[in-house]
Amino acid sequence: MAPSPSSSGATTSVQVALRIRPPTNQDATSIPARFQRTAINAISSTSVSVDATSSTPSSVGSSTATAAPSASAGKKQVFTFDQVHPPAATQHALFTSTALPLISRFVEGFNCTILAYGQTSSGKTFTMTGIDLDADPTDPSNGMGIIPRAVASIFTQCRELKEERGNAWNYNLKGSFIEIYNEDLIDLLGSDDSGAKTNVQIREDKQGHIIWEGLREVNVNHSNEVMTLIRKGTSIRRTNETDMNAQSSRSHAIFSLTLIQKKYTGSGLPPRSSSPLPPGGRSPSRLARPSSTMHYGNSPGTRVSSPTFGRPGTPSFGSGIPRGGARPASSLGMLTADRRQSLAPGGAQSNGDDQGEWVTVVSKFHFVDLAGSERLKRTAAAGERIKEGISINSGLLALGNVISALGDPAKAKSHTATYIPYRDSKLTRLLQDSLGGNAHTLMIACVSPAEWNANETVNTLKYANRARNIKNRVTMNEKEEGWDDVEWLQGMVTRLRKDLKGLKEGGTIASTTSDPEVSAVAHQKVTAQMAELRNSYEDMRTKYVERTEELTRLRRELADKQRASGGAIGGTAKYEEIVGPVIEEYEKTISAMEAELSLNRAALRHTNDMVDEKEAELAQLAERHATTEMYVEELRSRVTKLAEREASTEAYIHDLEEKVKSFNEDSLSSSGSISDLKRELSKVKDAETHSSQYIADLETRLAKSEESVLSLQQSVERLEEECEVRRADVRTLQSRLEQMQQDGEGWRSDLDEREKKITRMEAELKEREEALKATAETRDRLGVIVNDVSAARKNLEVASINSEVSSVHEPDDPTELQLVALQQTHTATLADLSSVSAKYRDALREIADLAAQLHEAKGHVQGRSRRTLEQHGQTPPLQTRGVNGISSREICIAICIALTGAVLGQVAQGFYLQSRDK
Ligand SMILES: Nc1ncnc2c1ncn2[C@@H]1O[C@H](COP(=O)(O)OP(=O)(O)OP(=O)(O)O)[C@@H](O)[C@H]1O
Structure with a gap:
């Protein structure tokens, strides 16, 4: 954001950049979920649209946002600024585009001011100071704010200039840090040995210059020294936890850098005798002019407030005035136009030679971090906080009135002398030069993206929009050498x-x-x-x-x-x-x-x-x-x-x-109590460690739960997508089911037929089983007969042995005859048995055939229905019965019967062969 061209005394507008911060963890906990929606969007690099339509609770008891000057049709309002930085903008990008151009102007010798404005928790302190002051200010990825980056850049530019101009240019930088708390001015660097803060007074000298009396300015030679000052001041600055910000600034703070440059204006090298830094640090005294401050602005005769607010600069860099001491005010007169002419190079009194002069250029850079505009109800202020809040708001109101008075385009056009209420607050008094005065001024308006804060956001945008109309008249602040010596x-x-x-x-x-x-x-x-x-x-x-x-x-x-x-x-x-x-x-x-x-x-x-x-x-x-x-x-x-x-x-x-x-002497006696205390201390430390661990643990858990919420949201989305796919599947399945139902009808008739066939075959099977049963009975009967025959045979054998022993064999013996008859009967019986066994085996084979057929018929039906189910993505029910409804018990019986028949056949055949042999 480059200010207007560098001519001295030129008129320049206050530049306004808008920064939308990203949503924070605090937002997630302190803002109701339904109001966390983003209400402001960057629509280009210079404009934003705000959707402040919904009835957020902030509108309760507040002035409802009215349409902005450039409000678009509908409910959205559109605002235009010099720059708009979306939530993703980095600290480095913001610095480069807003503050960097001002730094060059500052080093040239112009006053500059950067103001951060916005509601509480909108990111002002983050923007101005940022995080991690010890990081590398040139690193584009870290969170360092504008101040540390600007300081580093100023030192770099000064060193470059020194290298370029050598002995013809010298510089000195000083830092100061002031806060306005409850309308008191407090020097944040001025605490004395006891740590008590020193108060600063605003005075006005005869020439109307504002003097910050009692403010300590500290010489700084390196950016690290500035960081130390910022850290010191920030640690003292009033901050507190509110419902909207864990570390809310409760005061307006102004960090200022003063650059004092001594330039040799002649061509060539400066003469030794007139060096600004002769041994002893005394300034040359060859000038005999009635006034000390030269003003090269376009408005002859107008007065320019001292850039150091009326305080004289250091007489020379090596002077004996202690660093940071409060100084008496000086009021240096101004040159009249004709006198200035006579003093200008080549004027009536010029001696006509090419000899240059030493001039001192003093410029100031103010970095202003305002306390947040806030609604006391929203920040849940109570007690002392209410007083702070009222004071903050009244300061900001006065600033708003000054901005309105300066930025009223109608008044600016009519050129009427307008009363500017600078005196209404200390804030406006201190910033008098930066608003409508002699400074390049940049306002960074910070806003929260949440719909919950939409009304405050609109108010901030309106405030900033008015500031764009303010015109400043910038002049370089040059002083001739020696007037402070x-x-x-x-x-x-x-x-x-x-x-x-x-x-x-x-x-x-x-x-x-x-x-x-x-x-x-x-x-x-x-x-x-x-x-x-x-x-x-x-x-x-x-x-x-x-x-x-x-x-x-x-x-x-x-x-x-x-x-x-x-x-x-x-x-x-x-x-x-x-x-x-x-x-x-x-x-x-x-x-x-x-x-x-x-x-x-x-x-x-x-x-x-x-x-x-x-x-x-x-x-x-x-x-x-x-x-x-x-x-x-x-x-x-x-x-x-x-x-x-x-x-x-x-x-x-x-x-x-x-x-x-004496304490050492006493310490021996009190070592016991010391060790007690140490124990106590270690316990406390343990407890502290434990609580910090616990806090860290809680934070980790919080982070995890956030992650899991995120992942749950993602999975819900995924599931919804899947549901959609499933619904499509269901529709396809329904159509297939209908198809299946039609197929089912055909199968059912087919099944009926097959079931009939099965019933028929089962009846047949039953008949065969009964036949088998009868055969088994016959076989049992034959078994009994075989036993009888065996017993008779045994008896006969015993009798024959006895008869062989006692008598000669007589074929006509009745016993022998009986035996023969029995053998014949036995042979016949065996023949019967073998034929019955053959029949029995045949019957068994038939039963097995029938069972196989039945199995095949039922398997066919079930196979078809399973395939159909599989085709439609269904799992067929588990088989609880054996194949095709024939239980494994029935098959076992059939096989046992077959085996028994075979064994019986073999037994019968064995008997037959034995009896035949005999
Ligand atoms: N651009 C950003 N990127 C990331 N975090 C941010 C950004 N801006 C602000 N924050 C975070 O938002 C919170 C509030 O910011 P900050 O304290 O700077 O607000 P503030 O306007 O100074 O508030 P207050 O007026 O109450 O002091 C902080 O936790 C800060 O880290």
Whole structure:
């Protein structure tokens, strides 16, 4: 944001940049969820739109935002500024585009001011100071604010200039930090040894300059030193926790940097004799001018407030004035336009050579962090906070009134002298120069994005919009060398006294320049002029007296002749004819001489005026000298006091040492209680560590819960998407189901048919089972017979053995016959058994075949229905019964029967073979 072109005395508007901060964690907890929506949006790099339509609670009891000047149609309001920075803008980007151009102006010698304005918690302190003052100010990614970055940049530019200009340029930087708390001005760097803060007073000197009396200015040589000052001041500045900000600034704070530059204006190198920093730090004293402050602005004769608010600068960089000491006010006079002309290079009094001069340029940079505008209800203020809030608001109201008065375009156009209420508050008094005065001013309006704060946001935007109309007139603040140097002033007083004496005595004027040749020539010239004037005056006077006498004589002669002629008219007329022209000529000569005389008188008067002026200056200088002497006296007394204090401090230290000694002796006895205390202390420390861990833990949990809320939100969104997909699936499934239902009808009839077939086959199976049962019974019966036959066979064998032993074999023996018959019966029975077994096996095979068919039929039906279900994304029910409804028990029975039949067959065959062999 470059200010208007750099011509001195140029008019420039107050620049306004808007910054929208991102939502913070505090917002998430302190603002109801439904009002956390973003209500302000950057629509371009210079404009924003605000949607303040919804009825946020802030509108309760507040003035509802009215349409802005550039409000667009509908409910949205559009505002335009010089710059708009969206929430994503980095600290570095903001600094580069807003503050950096002002820094160049500051180093050139112009006053600059940056003001951060906005509701509480809108990011003013973050913007001005930022976080982590120890970071690298050139790093674009860190959170350092405008002040630390500006300080680093100023030092860099000054060092570059020094390298460029060498001995022809010197500089000195000083810092001060002031806060306005409950309408008290407090010096944040001025705390004394006891830590008590010093109060600053606003005074106005005779010339109307504002003086910040009692403010401490500290010399700074490096940005680290400035950071230390900022840290010190910030630690003292009043902050407190409110419902809207964990660390809310409760005061307006102004951090100021003063740059004092000494420039050599001539071409080439400065002469050694006139160096601004001769050994001993004294300024050269070759200038003898009646006024010290030069003003090259476009408005001749207008006064410019001292950039140091009336305080004199350091006489020279190496002067003996203690660092940061409060100084008496000085009021340096101004040059009139004609006098300025005569003093300008090449003017009437210029000696015509190319010799330059040393000029001092003093510029001020104010960084203003205002306390937040706030609604007491919203910040839940109570007690002392209410008082603070009222004071903050009244300061801001006064600032608003000043802005309104200065920024009223109608008044600006009409050029009417408007009353500006600077005196209504200390804030406006201090910022008088920055608002409508001699400074390049930039306002950074900070706003919160939340809908909850929409009304405050609109108010801030309106406030800032008005500020854009303010016009400042900037001039470079140059002073000639030496006017703050006590010794130089003393020398000047002595010289002027001599000059005056010389003038009064009509002698020569004592030399006032350091160049003896130049001053001798000038004095000779003036003396010659004075002598000439005096001579011509004397000549004129003599001539005048002579002529007057001659005229009187002639008149007398004429009268005598008239009397002698006895009234002869003709003679008289002739006489008048002769004498008239002579008289006329005499009269002409007399009037010419009178004119010449009056000219000489005027010249004399002018000389007398000059003498008077010199006398007045002398008196002024004497007065100033007296003030300086008083100041020196004060300093001396301070030094004495300091010496006294040092002595008492030494005594105190001695005392302390004694005490330490006795304490050491006592310490042995009290070591027990010390160890108790230490234990206590360690417990407290433990508790502290524990609580900080607990806090850290809570913070981590909070962060985690936030993350999980985020992820839950994401998963809800994902699930909703999935739901949508599912719904589409359901629709597809429904259509398929309908298709399936149609298919189902066909399958059902098919199934019915198959079930009928199964029933039929089951009946058949039942019949076969019954047949099998009958066969089994027959087989049992045959088994019994086989047993009987075996038993009979055994008996027969026993009988035959007995008969073999006792008698000769007789084929006709009835027993043998019986045996044979039995063997035949047995053979027949075995044959029967084997045929029954064969039948039984056949029956079993048939049953197995039927079971297989049944299985196949049911498997077919179930396979079809499972495939259909699978096609429609359904899982077929688990089979609880065996294949096709035939239980595994039934199959087992069938197999057992088959096996039993086979075994029985084999047993029967075994018997048969045995009996046959026998
Ligand atoms: N641009 C930003 N980026 C990130 N955080 C920010 C930004 N601006 C402000 N904040 C955060 O918002 C909170 C409030 O900011 P800050 O204290 O600067 O507000 P303020 O306007 O100075 O308030 P007050 O007037 O009450 O002092 C802080 O936690 C700060 O870190």
